[in-house]
Amino acid sequence: MKKHRLLIPGFIFIVIAVFAVVFYGPGEAGALNPSHISCATCHSLHTAPGQSLTSDAVVEVLCLSCHGPAGTATKKAEVHTNKSGSAYAPFTMGCTDCHNPHDNQGNHLGGTNLSQVGKSLDSTGYAMIPTPNSGNRYVVFENRGSNAVPPYDSSLHSFASGDEDGDGNYEGACEVCHTQVSHHRNYADGDPSHDHTHFVGQNCTVCHPHISNFNPAGGGSCDACHSSIYNGEFTQTSHHLGGAAVTAADCAVCHQEPDNNHMNGNIDLKDPDTGNPLNLNIPRGATRDTAVLPANDTWDVVQLQNSFCFKCHDSNGAQSVATPMTPFSSGHTVPNIWDLFDPANNYHHAVRQAFDNTFCNANTMEPPWDTQAANQITCFDCHETTGHGSANQRMLRTAIDLATMETTTTPSSLPAGMGLTVETFCTLCHKASEYVAGAANSKFEYHGVNQNQHRAAGGNELGCLGCHGGIVNFGGVADNGSARGNIHGGSFQWPSDTWSANSFTDAFIVGGWISGWQANTSSGNDGCGGGDCNHPGSTRRNTPGKEYTQVAD
Secondary structure (H helix, E strand, O other), X not given: OHHHHHHHHHHHHHHHHHHHHHHHOOOOOOOOOOOOOOHHHHEOOOOOOOHHHEOOOOHHHHHHHHHOOOOOOOOOOOOEEOOOOOOOOOOEEOHHHHEOOOOOOEOOOXXXXXXXXXXXXXXXXXXXXXXXXXXXXXXOOOOOOEOOOOOOOOOOOOOOOOOOOOOOEOOOOOOOOOOOXXXXXXXXXXXXXXXXXXXXXXXXXXXXXOHHHHOOHHHHOHHHOOHHHHHOHHHOOEEOOOOOOOOHHHHHHHEOOOOOOOOOOEEOEEOOOOOOEOOOOEEOOOOHHHXXXXXXXXXXXXXXXXXXXXXXOOOOOOOOOOOOOOOOOOOOOOOOOOHHHOOOOOEEOOOOXXXXXXXXXXOOEOOOOOOOOOEOOOHXXXXXXXXXXXXXXXXXXXXXXXXXXXXXXXXXXXXXXXXXXXXXXXXXXXXXXXXXXXXXXXXXXXXXXXXXXXXXHHOOOOHHHHOEOOOOOOOOOOOOOOOOOOOOEEOOEOOOOOOOOOOEOOOOEOOOOOOEEEOOOOOOOEEEEOOOOOOOOOOOOOOOOEEEOEOOO
């Protein structure tokens, strides 16, 4: 009897192995890892309620006993089923449709698959998967890919890494089943929208884990994949949220990312007023320099600002959200910029529509604003195109310290060289050789020369803002129209205690150094002065300053 008792355990394992071969097919009841699992972990000889003596009647429940949230394994698993509204007929794929529960399988390219991927169904034991729409297909999975930033790891034999043997079939662990998805179908159909380049060679389960039927990580939360944007761009000096933590709802104010568009190579935006997709097909990485210049006009940046930027930055905010004027979770009020660009204002940049300005020509302006014909500039000529955040204040293309300018009350407190950054910013469009160096083509005879401290290098700490759209007021006038945003446009009437009392200023002449601007003075010329401007007779704000002779058109 003792001898027979010693043989019983071995007999049990033999019986289980035989049942496993019958259930899984030839070559499928391979070796187990004895340090982690034994036959008895999944099988019972006499009391097994499931087929092949499995310890549970439902194989998925048995798998999840280790691989589920309450199990001992680190991976999570759920039954892979088609989503509601799927193009497929209803189907369910279980763990054993993709994984052999006993051992790794060899593939038809001569390697061995990882993660026990493949259910050997051919006579030679090569790993195959019974797909829901394409029958039994070979599967190859020898490399888990890379999570690195571009250029991505293009190692073959990964989750989805291309047609390894050139037979027109795609056999990666993920793409082997796909027939109607946007990326990585299991065959090449010639449709460019059905690409095989989407994060090729990378680890698909980083964004599409087993949990929730391989839907995007976190149930679709943006930060699960875009942590570099959350923790990077939204933490820079300036950004749209105004200091609050980013939520998925914040992303949804601007982005339209349905299942069939997400990761399509474009930035898919929505109309903030209607919530409808804009379908602008903006390529990732697009900048002002590739988008605006006529020679490289790859997408309509004017349409972008009019149908996107100004739908928030107007008098009624983003109408598609519950709180239009505070659309983001930070509660920051959206400034109304649209009205500042109103062509009816006394001064404004040509953003809402193109204008024919005789002083915008090849002598005074940089391309593409160097023609006298009607020109239209855009938000992105001044502001960064990332949309999320910038290392500069107000998301500007140049690092101007506007915060210091706004809080400084005496000229002597302004940091040296501040005006140089302002000049750098303005001369993105206005030609520096004219408006800074003082050549012969600027509008006024002294506009760009060192006389009267017009140049930042000559002592004008405010640079161009000393006269145009100033942020601070050193002229003694209680309100010279220099509120934030004035550089966009506006209408301003000089107060009664200035030398140009009750006249409307134009050409953005509301700078920090002056307290008056008057067109067509007694001598017929335009003039400015007053305040702290170093003009003859301008020690008091109501004393006329220097008259400028306008250069002939």
